[in-house]
Amino acid sequence: MVKVAIIFLFIVYYATAQNQLPESINIVSGVPLTLPSNMLKFMGLTPEQNKGGWGDVMSNVAMALDIKTQFPEIKVRLIVTLNDDDKREYVNRVREFIPKVLLDENNQPYLNPDLKTPQDYKGIEVFFVSVPQVLSFSSPDNLSSDQIQSLKSIVKHVPFADMGLQYSANDKAFSNLVVKSKNMHIYFCEYSASIKSHAFVFFQNESISMKINAGPLSFGVYGFGSQDNTIHSQENKQIVNAWLDKIKNENNALKKMNLSLGNIELSFAYAGDVQMIEDYNKAIEQIAKQDKTKFTVIAYKGQGKVRIIANRVYIPLNEHPKELANALISESTYSPLVTGDVSLSAAIKTTSENKTFLYENVQWKESAMTALIKEIFSDHPISNMATNELLIPQTWALHRMKMNRKKRITQITEAILNHKVHKEIHFYFSQRQKSLNIADNTINLYQFSTIYKSLKASFKRKIFFSESYLDFLVDFTKEFEAKDFIPKWKLYEILQNQDHFEVNQLFEKWYSLYTLWELGYDVKVDDVIRTINHTKILVSQIIDDVNNTSEFQLSGILEQINGSEKSKIGLLKTVSSNQQAQDSFDLILKWYNSGATKKFRMPKQNRCFSFYKTSVIHAPLGNVN
Numbered sequence: 001m002v003k004v005a006i007i008f009l010f011i012v013y014y015a016t017a018q019n020q021l022p023e024s025i026n027i028v029s030g031v032p033l034t035l036p037s038n039m040l041k042f043m044g045l046t047p048e049q050n051k052g053g054w055g056d057v058m059s060n061v062a063m064a065l066d067i068k069t070q071f072p073e074i075k076v077r078l079i080v081t082l083n084d085d086d087k088r089e090y091v092n093r094v095r096e097f098i099p100k101v102l103l104d105e106n107n108q109p110y111l112n113p114d115l116k117t118p119q120d121y122k123g124i125e126v127f128f129v130s131v132p133q134v135l136s137f138s139s140p141d142n143l144s145s146d147q148i149q150s151l152k153s154i155v156k157h158v159p160f161a162d163m164g165l166q167y168s169a170n171d172k173a174f175s176n177l178v179v180k181s182k183n184m185h186i187y188f189c190e191y192s193a194s195i196k197s198h199a200f201v202f203f204q205n206e207s208i209s210m211k212i213n214a215g216p217l218s219f220g221v222y223g224f225g226s227q228d229n230t231i232h233s234q235e236n237k238q239i240v241n242a243w244l245d246k247i248k249n250e251n252n253a254l255k256k257m258n259l260s261l262g263n264i265e266l267s268f269a270y271a272g273d274v275q276m277i278e279d280y281n282k283a284i285e286q287i288a289k290q291d292k293t294k295f296t297v298i299a300y301k302g303q304g305k306v307r308i309i310a311n312r313v314y315i316p317l318n319e320h321p322k323e324l325a326n327a328l329i330s331e332s333t334y335s336p337l338v339t340g341d342v343s344l345s346a347a348i349k350t351t352s353e354n355k356t357f358l359y360e361n362v363q364w365k366e367s368a369m370t371a372l373i374k375e376i377f378s379d380h381p382i383s384n385m386a387t388n389e390l391l392i393p394q395t396w397a398l399h400r401m402k403m404n405r406k407k408r409i410t411q412i413t414e415a416i417l418n419h420k421v422h423k424e425i426h427f428y429f430s431q432r433q434k435s436l437n438i439a440d441n442t443i444n445l446y447q448f449s450t451i452y453k454s455l456k457a458s459f460k461r462k463i464f465f466s467e468s469y470l471d472f473l474v475d476f477t478k479e480f481e482a483k484d485f486i487p488k489w490k491l492y493e494i495l496q497n498q499d500h501f502e503v504n505q506l507f508e509k510w511y512s513l514y515t516l517w518e519l520g521y522d523v524k525v526d527d528v529i530r531t532i533n534h535t536k537i538l539v540s541q542i543i544d545d546v547n548n549t550s551e552f553q554l555s556g557i558l559e560q561i562n563g564s565e566k567s568k569i570g571l572l573k574t575v576s577s578n579q580q581a582q583d584s585f586d587l588i589l590k591w592y593n594s595g596a597t598k599k600f601r602m603p604k605q606n607r608c609f610s611f612y613k614t615s616v617i618h619a620p621l622g623n624v625n
Contacts, residue, residue: 020449021071021073021074021446021447021482022162022183022184022443023075024159024161024162024163025067025074025076025077025161025162025164025165026077026079026158026159026165027060027067027076027165027167027179028081028165029057029060029078029079029081029098030056030057030060030081030166030168030169031056031057031082031094055339055341055342055343056168056341059222060165060166060167061101061322062222062322062345063165063438064076064077064124065122065124066222066438066439067439068122070439070440071439071482076124076125077124077127077158077161079127079129079158079179080098080113080127080128080129081094081129082095082130082131085133086133094113095113097319098113101320101321102321111128114128115128129155131151131155131178148177151177151178152177161179161181161182162182162446163181163183163184163442164180165185165186165442166179166186166187166188167187167222168190168214169189169190183208183446183453184210184445184446184449184452185208185209185210186209187211187212188212188213189211189212189213190215190368191214191215191218191344191365191368191369192214192217192218193367193370193371194213194218195217195218195375196213196218197219197471198467198470198473198475199211199212199213201455201470208453208456212445214341215368216348216436217371219438219478220437220438220439220441220478221345221348221349221436222341223326223342223349231330231331231349231351232330236327236330236331237261237331239324240261240266240324241260243327244297247306250306251306253308254306257295259297259313264294264296264297265291265294265295265296265333265334266328266331267280267281267284267298267299267300267332267336268299268328269298269299270301270329270336270337270338270339271337271338271339271360273360273394276360276395277300277302277337279405279408279409280300280358280392280412281314283413283416284296284416286413287413287416288311288312289310289311292310294311295313296313296333297315298313298314298315299317300314300315300317301316301318302318303316304316326346329343329346329347329350330346330350335347335355335358337357338357338358338360339359339360348436351425353419353422353423354419354422355416355422356422356425358392358412358415358416359390359391361391361393369391370391373386373391374387376424376428377424380424386418389411389415389418389421390421392411392415393408435478435479437481440482441478444478444482445474445477448473448477448515450518451519454563454564457563458563459563461598462597462598463562463598465556466553466557466560469556469557469560473511476490476515486519488516491512491521492512492523492527494508494509495513495523495524495530498530501534501537503538506531506535506538507553507557509530509531509534510531510561511557513528513567513570514557514560514561514567516570517564517570517571518566518567520566523570525573525577525578528571528573528581529574532581532585532588533584535588538550539554539587539591555592555596558600559598561600562600562601568602571585572602
C-alpha cells in the first residue's frame with residue numbers, strides 16, 4: 001500500500017507543468033511625489049516650479065499599455081489614484097493631467113475622473129479612485145478598522161485581480177486594499193543601482209507581496225518589450241509626421257516648409273530643469289549652424305509659441321501624449337535629453353550607433369545612472385569620461401562643481417557628438433533586450449506563483465525560506481519569454497554540470513531541484529545523487545571550519561525543502577533507490593536537524609524507510625569522488 005501511495009503522489013506532482021498567465025492585472029498609478037518645500041530652496045526652485053513627479057504616474061500608464069500589447073488575452077486595469085486632497089497650491093492634479101495625456105483616436109480628451117464605471121483606453125479598463133493621501137501609502141496593518149472600511153468603500157467599484165502591480169513605487173509598499181490583488185502583489189522601486197533584481201518578499205493574509213528592483217541593471221525597463229516603439233518603426237514615423245503636419249497647419253510661416261522625417265534634423269529635450277533644456281537647445285544650435293542644408297526641428301518641454309530662427313524651428317511642448325514623446329525620442333537625430341524613468345526607457349530602447357541619450361542628473365537617480373554607465377564601460381578606459389559627459393548636472397549644482405552654463409553647453413555638445421560612446425552603449429543594450437523586457441519579466445513571476453504559494457504555506461507553519469533562492473528565481477524569470485513554456489532544460493543544464501565541487505554551483509543545483517520539483521517536473525536520479533554527495537562534502541567542511549560562511553545558505557534551502565511535500569517526495573524518489581545517496585542524506589539531515597527549529601521530516605507514507613529516522617547514522621562523513 002505504501003508503494004501504491006508513493007506512485008500516486010508521483011503521478012499527481014509530476015504531471016507536465018504548463019505556462020500559467022494571470023487572467024487579470026490591476027495596476028495602480030500612484031500620485032506625483034513632488035519635492036518637499038525644504039528641498040525647493042536648496043535646489044534653487046520656486047514653488048511654482050514644483051510640478052514634477054509625473055514620471056512615477058506615467059511609468060504605470062506605460063506598463064499597463066505594454067502588458068496589454070504583449071498579452072492581449074490578459075484583462076488589464078489601470079487604477080488612477082486622484083490626489084484631490086493635496087492642498088498645496090502648485091501641485092498638479094491627477095484629475096487634470098491624465099485626461100490631457102490619455103486621448104482618444106482623434107487626439108481628444110474623453111476620460112471622466114468622476115465616473116465610477118470602467119472607461120476603455122486602448123483595451124485597458126481605467127478606473128478613477130480618489131484615495132485620501134494618508135491612506136494611499138499606508139500598509140493595511142497600520143490602518144484602523146474604520147480606515148479600512150472607508151478605503152474598501154472608496155474602491156468597491158474596482159474588481160479584484162490575480163496580480164496587483166505598481167511600478168516606480170518610490171520604495172514604499174502600496175496598500176493591497178487599493179490595488180485589490182488576490183494572489184500576487186508586486187511593487188517596483190525606482191530604477192536601482194543594484195544588479196540584484198529581487199529586493200524583498202513578505203507574506204500577508206491577502207496576497208504574496210514582493211519588492212523588486214527595476215532598472216537597466218536590475219529587473220528591466222519600462223516599455224522595452226513593445227515592438228511598435230522600436231527605432232524608425234512605421235508607427236513612430238507616422239506619429240512624428242502627423243505632429244509636424246499639425247504644427248505646420250497651425251503656423252502660416254511653416255506651411256511652405258518641407259518638415260517631415262528624412263528632410264529635417266530632429267532633437268528633443270525633456271527635463272525638469274528649464275535652464276538645462278535651454279542649454280541643450282543652444283548646443284543643438286551650434287551643431288545645426290554647421291550644416292544649413294536642412295532645417296533642424298528643436299522640440300522641447302516648455303511653453304510659448306513656435307519660433308523660426310535661420311534654419312532652426314523651435315517647438316515647445318506642454319502636456320502631450322506619451323506616444324509623441326516616445327516617437328520624438330526614437331526618431332531624434334541627436335541624443336535626446338531625458339529624465340526620470342519612462343523617457344530614459346524610451347531612449348534606451350531606441351539607441352543607435354550615432355545617438356543614445358543625455359540624462360538630467362537628479363540627485364535621487366545619480367547612483368543608479370552612474371552604476372549603469374560604469375557597467376556599460378567596465379572594460380573600457382573611457383568609463384569616467386562617459387559618465388562625466390552623459391550625466392548633465394542640474395543648474396543648482398553647477399557652482400558646487402565649479403562649472404557654469406557655458407561649460408555645460410560645451411559638455412552637452414561634446415556628448416552629442418561622441419559617437420564612440422554612443423556605439424558602445426548601443427552595443428551593450430542590443431545584446432540584452434530580452435532580459436530588459438520588464439513586462440514579460442513581471443508576467444514570468446506569476447508563472448512561479450505555485451512556488452510562492454508553497455513558500456507562503458510553509459511560512460504560516462513557521463518554516464522559513466531562502467532569500468538567496470528567491471534571488472535565483474527572480475533572475476531566472478529574465479531568461480525566457482512568458483508565452484513560452486518554462487525552460488526546464490536550463491535548470492537541467494545546471495544540474496548536469498559535472499565540474500569539480502564548487503559551493504555556489506552546488507546551491508544553484510539545489511535551487512534548480514526545488515524549482516523543478518515544485519513545478520511538477522521529474523529529475524534524473526543521477527543528478528540528485530551528485531548534488532547530495534557534493535552537499536555531504538560541504539557539510540563536512542562546515543563541521544570542520546566554524547568560520548565557513550555557507551552554513552546559513554545551506555540551512556536556508558534545506559528548511560525550504562522541509563516545508564514542501566512536493567520537494568520531499570522528489571527527494572524521496574532518489575534516496576529510496578540508492579544506498580549511497582541514502583547514507584549521505586542521513587548525514588546531511590543529522591547536521592541540519594541538530595540546529596533546526598523544525599526537524600526535517602519526510603511524508604507519512606515513507607516512515608517505513610529507516611533513513612528518515614534521523615537518529616540513525618549509516619556512515620561517517622568523508623570525501624565523495
